[in-house]
Amino acid sequence: MHAITIAEPGGPEALVWQEVPDPVAGEGEVLVEVVAGAVNRADLLQRQGFYDPPPGSSPYPGLECSGRIAEVGSGVSGWAVGDEVCALLAGGGYAEKVAVPAGQLLPVPEGVTLTRAAALPEVVCTVWSNVFMIAHLRPGETLLIHGGSSGIGTIAIQLAKAVGAKVAVTAGSKEKLDRCAELGADILINYREQDFVEEIKEATGGAGADVILDIMGAKYLDRNVRALAANGRLAIIGLQGGVKGELNLGALLAKRAAISATSLRSRPLEEKAAIVAAVREHVWPLVKAGHVRPVVDREIPMNDAAEAHRVVEESGHVGKVLLVVP
Structure with missing residues (x-):
């Protein structure tokens, strides 16, 4: 098969499409013939040499x-060759084939094309x-989402609105904020x-945000705590603003x-499988009903x-950038 390889860490030019050995579906795994993958910021870090794959997982970013099952390994039930699926991976999505633990598979939800399912x-x-x-x-x-126009942000807006929450977002341009408004x-x-901090306080009558979804880390830590409401919860999922910050415990x-x-x-x-099962139970019905949809920039x-990585690094996109197998 062909896959994107990284011989040496570096810029987008470090990504090379070349022939590599086919993966094999081990026990509890299926082999997926990939139709599309998606770019995440973690892929950029891996390309730069800062985020190695977990031991035993694919070396490719x-x-x-999303794709079709080409082979079902031993010990797998509930899936068959030809099933259209999308999958959560520890690596290997930038390739024509990938071996996936069965617990990390999801059926392509109704109303979503096979290609666009890769964005989910x-x-x-x-x-x-x-x-x-x-x-x-x-x-x-009230949920405050930093980076509201990102792939994470566009889905978080829709899910929060679907469960009846109020949504605040940050973004760096009127165009991106307009897109966030269109999503709710x-x-x-x-x-x-x-x-x-001032804006969320004013919008909530001084209370603040009940939950903050943060991609910035250290740079926003103090302000995030100040922006929280009583009994608020700050969920940090990214470190774009650094890894070390000062926290006022008081x-x-x-x-x-x-x-x-x-x-x-x-x-x-097992933790990934539990999350995937919860998504299939709670989120897939919302996708089927049209309340949540993948937002694809291109x-x-x-x-x-390499071009896809340049697009994501420039941060002009809204939603996900997909990679379609040629």
Whole structure:
């Protein structure tokens, strides 16, 4: 098969489409013939040499894909050759084939094309596990999403609105905020021109956000704590603003607030399977009903993954950038 390889860490030009050995479906796995994958910021870090795949997983980048089952390994039930699926991966999505633990497979939801289904697994599992399974967002509460126009953000807006929450977003341009509003965002904050702490306080009558979904990490830590409501929950899922920050524990204690920080890629298989099962139970019906849909900025041939990485690095996109197998 062909896959995107990284001989040496570096810029987008480090991504090379070349022939590699086919993967093999081990016990409890299926082999998926990939139709499309999607670009996540973790892929950019892997390309730069900062985010190695977990031991035993594929060395190729790609944390989600869609395609058809080509082979079913021993010990797998409920899936058959030819089934159209999308999958959460620890790696290997930038390839023509990938071996996937059966617990990380999802059927392509009704109303979504096979190609566009590649935009769902990583972001939906990330949002559902952090915002709902850990932070327990409830109807009537306010969710603040940093990076509202990102792949994560566009799904988080829709899921939060579907359960009856109020949604605030930050983004860096009017165009991106307009797209967030189209998806249902109620409070629009341009982080280049506005202080999100002041804006969220004003919009909530001084209360603050009940849940914050944060991709920035250290840079926003203090302000996020100040923006939280009493009993608020801060869910950190990214470190684009650094890894070390100063935390005012007194402020956190006074608000009876909580901070969680998680990554999805390195979790044990059973934890990933539990998240995927919860997504299939709770989110797939919302997709079928049209309340949640993948937001795709563009589709790029997988053998031009370098261009896709440039697009994501420039941050001008809204939603997901897909890689389609040529």
